[in-house]
Amino acid sequence: MTPSVRILTLIYSGPPADRLAPDHPWRQFDALGRTLRRHLPGATAAVFARPEIAVDGSGTVTWTSELAGQPRPFSVLSDEEQAAARHVLDDHLNAISHLADELARREPDDPEPARLLTRAIVYPGDEAVYVIGGAPVLISWGGTDPGHPPRAAGAPDPATVPPPKRRPAWIVPVLGLIALAALGLGVGLGVWLWQLQETEEGLREDLAVALANQCDPVAPLLELASRLERIDREDERYADIRMAVLTEIGICEEAALFTERLATEPPCDHLPALDAELAFYDLEREPFRALKADLDRRISACTRITGLAQRLDAVVGDCLAVAELDQEIATLEEPARELAALRIGLDRALAACRLAETLRPQLVGASEDCAALRTLARESAPAFVELDASRPPLIEIRRGLDEALARCDLADHLEGELARSQDDCLALAGLDETLSRHDPSREPLTAVAERLAIALRQCADLTDLEQRFAEANGDCDLLQALAAGLDAYRNNLRFLDIRTRLAPELALCGEADALEEQIAAIGGDCTKARALAAGLADQGDPRFAKARDALKAPIADCDRIDRYTRRLAEAGTDCTRLVALERDLKRESAPTLRPVRQALGERIGPCRPPPPKPVVAQAPPKAPPPEIRPGTKPTAQPPAPPPPPQGSGSFAMRGDCTGRLTIDPTSGWDGDRVRHIVTIDPPASERVARVTSTNPGCRNCALRKIGRNTWRGDLFYGCRGRGIVQVSYAAYDSSGRMICSGNGSDLCLGRRR
Numbered sequence: 001m002t003p004s005v006r007i008l009t010l011i012y013s014g015p016p017a018d019r020l021a022p023d024h025p026w027r028q029f030d031a032l033g034r035t036l037r038r039h040l041p042g043a044t045a046a047v048f049a050r051p052e053i054a055v056d057g058s059g060t061v062t063w064t065s066e067l068a069g070q071p072r073p074f075s076v077l078s079d080e081e082q083a084a085a086r087h088v089l090d091d092h093l094n095a096i097s098h099l100a101d102e103l104a105r106r107e108p109d110d111p112e113p114a115r116l117l118t119r120a121i122v123y124p125g126d127e128a129v130y131v132i133g134g135a136p137v138l139i140s141w142g143g144t145d146p147g148h149p150p151r152a153a154g155a156p157d158p159a160t161v162p163p164p165k166r167r168p169a170w171i172v173p174v175l176g177l178i179a180l181a182a183l184g185l186g187v188g189l190g191v192w193l194w195q196l197q198e199t200e201e202g203l204r205e206d207l208a209v210a211l212a213n214q215c216d217p218v219a220p221l222l223e224l225a226s227r228l229e230r231i232d233r234e235d236e237r238y239a240d241i242r243m244a245v246l247t248e249i250g251i252c253e254e255a256a257l258f259t260e261r262l263a264t265e266p267p268c269d270h271l272p273a274l275d276a277e278l279a280f281y282d283l284e285r286e287p288f289r290a291l292k293a294d295l296d297r298r299i300s301a302c303t304r305i306t307g308l309a310q311r312l313d314a315v316v317g318d319c320l321a322v323a324e325l326d327q328e329i330a331t332l333e334e335p336a337r338e339l340a341a342l343r344i345g346l347d348r349a350l351a352a353c354r355l356a357e358t359l360r361p362q363l364v365g366a367s368e369d370c371a372a373l374r375t376l377a378r379e380s381a382p383a384f385v386e387l388d389a390s391r392p393p394l395i396e397i398r399r400g401l402d403e404a405l406a407r408c409d410l411a412d413h414l415e416g417e418l419a420r421s422q423d424d425c426l427a428l429a430g431l432d433e434t435l436s437r438h439d440p441s442r443e444p445l446t447a448v449a450e451r452l453a454i455a456l457r458q459c460a461d462l463t464d465l466e467q468r469f470a471e472a473n474g475d476c477d478l479l480q481a482l483a484a485g486l487d488a489y490r491n492n493l494r495f496l497d498i499r500t501r502l503a504p505e506l507a508l509c510g511e512a513d514a515l516e517e518q519i520a521a522i523g524g525d526c527t528k529a530r531a532l533a534a535g536l537a538d539q540g541d542p543r544f545a546k547a548r549d550a551l552k553a554p555i556a557d558c559d560r561i562d563r564y565t566r567r568l569a570e571a572g573t574d575c576t577r578l579v580a581l582e583r584d585l586k587r588e589s590a591p592t593l594r595p596v597r598q599a600l601g602e603r604i605g606p607c608r609p610p611p612p613k614p615v616v617a618q619a620p621p622k623a624p625p626p627e628i629r630p631g632t633k634p635t636a637q638p639p640a641p642p643p644p645p646q647g648s649g650s651f652a653m654r655g656d657c658t659g660r661l662t663i664d665p666t667s668g669w670d671g672d673r674v675r676h677i678v679t680i681d682p683p684a685s686e687r688v689a690r691v692t693s694t695n696p697g698c699r700n701c702a703l704r705k706i707g708r709n710t711w712r713g714d715l716f717y718g719c720r721g722r723g724i725v726q727v728s729y730a731a732y733d734s735s736g737r738m739i740c741s742g743n744g745s746d747l748c749l750g751r752r753r
Contacts, residue, residue, distance in 0.1 A: 007064060010140070048138055052227065065137050093245060097122070098240055099117060100114045128141065153679050167599065203241050227243065316392060317391065374405065408442065415490065425463070474675075476512065573606070659709075663676055664676070668748055685708065688731045
């Protein structure tokens with residue numbers, strides 16, 4: 001919006017806003033300005049200030065101007081300034097008066113513009129004149145006097161009073177010349193008048209020629225204006241010629257400015273505003289007729305190009321249609337600027353089609369090669385940005401490339417996680433779940449899926465082996481079968497832990513087998529038998545149960561030999577004891593007692609009665625009972641062998657986990673270690689940090705972890721004699737909180753005989 005300068009605000013007793021007629025000049029200020037600017041320079045149109053009339057009935061009118069500067073009243077100017085301002089104001093008002101006459105003559109069917117100009121130039125008086133930057137501006141124009149109260153009722157509106165006929169400035173000197181002629185200067189005056197007439201006729205002829213040129217060229221008008229300035233410096237004559245010249249020069253200047261604006265080839269969206277602006281001029285005359293034709297051609301071209309742009313936008317992605325449109329546009333002869341903008345869009349669409357045709361086979365060829373895909377993405381990225389890959393035909397290629405790169409990134413991620421999760425089967429299961437959300441049948445995910453499947457199968461095998469290892473519980477046959485199953489994973493680090501834990505178990509089995517072989521080779525060597533028995537006393541492992549059972553017979557033989565040897569030595573020459581010993585030996589069938597029998601036979605000879613004389617055969621008398629001497633005790637019968645140990649069984653764990661407490665059934669003699677095995681089922685076993693016996697009588701109470709879910713301990717409970725010892729265990733997490741516990745009992749068997 002053009003800035004305006006407030007000149008003055010007046011409060012009229014009338015006419016208020018509701019009393020002004022619709023055709024009052026103040027209400028037609030915009031139409032007045034358009035008419036003046038269409039035919040006269042802008043400085044002439046600026047002579048009238050804009051009235052801003054209050055609509056509240058207060059009679060307030062604020063006068064503003066588009067001129068820049070400080071408004072000064074005419075009355076405060078110096079004489080020289082007043083004269084200059086009055087001279088300019090007269091020129092403006094005379095030019096407007098001549099324009100009104102010209103419009104009334106040329107446009108008799110539309111008298112309203114001429115009538116508006118005639119009413120506007122009614123001079124309101126010097127009190128209504130202000131000067132802004134040397135240019136005079138009128139307020140209260142149209143005949144309204146700001147210094148007086150409103151007219152009385154019935155008085156005519158000054159705006160409707162026709163302007164008075166102004167007396168030409170040259171009338172006084174002419175009258176003077178006439179007077180002189182009357183005084184006898186008739187001849188000189190006649191010559192002078194003839195010269196004036198000739199000059200005016202020449203000016204009018206030159207004006208007609210200049211107007212006929214219709215601003216092409218403008219030089220005759222400028223020359224004519226210069227001649228008028230030279231021959232009539234006081235503007236006393238030729239007012240209508242001067243007005244016509246100035247009017248035509250203003251029209252030519254406006255046409256030249258409009259021509260320059262069109263020559264800059266404004267964008268299509270600016271053309272409608274230019275067309276509306278050009279409508280204020282007389283389009284029936286040149287050069288405005290040619291300007292209108294050129295502007296209409298430009299608008300028509302823009303309309304065609306806009307339609308072509310819409311077609312291009314509709315067929316983007318259809319490379320065949322884009323090529324056809326390119327051939328069609330090549331035949332057009334449109335303005336270069338609009339056609340260049342369309343050409344840019346068309347070239348981009350063609351370039352996108354060519355790029356799509358190039359990239360499509362490359363993408364197919366590199367669909368399973370991540371390195372080639374990444375190279376293709378890196379090389380095509382600038383073209384994607386420049387040619388807008390968010391639209392066809394590049395959007396499909398970009399989407400396919402992004403999907404292939406996403407699979408490559410996922411494969412790289414899964415490869416790294418798979419390498420880091422080799423020993424963590426739970427992490428491997430999470431990777432399998434992640435992979436299941438994608439298409440593992442497409443490379444490069446297929447290779448990752450195969451390796452992950454192998455790892456998961458090995459995890460399942462490892463879980464099975466762990467279960468079998470826990471169930472073996474010292475059973476050498478089961479342990480050997482487990483070791484045979486591990487041979488298939490000899491070089492797999494995932495099975496290293498179970499192989500490491502299985503090795504000492506198998507070593508114990510080897511020791512047990514070696515002891516059995518040694519026991520089988522003992523024969524009757526009691527020294528070796530007792531040495532082996534002493535070594536087995538510290539082996540409470542069930543794998544040595546066979547060795548202990550195999551050693552029981554040799555030890556029992558040695559014990560019998562020692563017992564009978566001791567009785568033989570204690571009997572001395574006491575026949576009674578020797579006979580009793582002989583009787584007891586007859587009950588024994590062990591061949592290892594042969595040395596004792598031989599020694600007894602050598603010693604018991606004197607105790608035997610002499611052989612009887614031959615007599616008639618009689619029934620042999622019954623052998624007398626063994627003689628019991630006074631003061632001696634009957635010979636005690638050999639003690640019965642001790643009962644075999646009784647098993648103590650398994651007991652369930654309780655709490656936040658499930659499991660069992662197993663007590664070795666082969667122990668329980670005084671001084672023996674007792675093996676206890678605690679098994680806790682997953683997933684609670686994952687939380688267990690330690691397992692400890694809570695029995696008050698234990699030593700070395702912490703159990704050693706021997707498997708993923710199994711803990712073992714060889715403990716002393718201090719068995720003394722026969723009885724039951726209570727056993728209790730608890731499992732704790734890393735923070736020391738008890739997870740679960742179990743109770744059981746062990747049977748003390750007394751001293752080993």
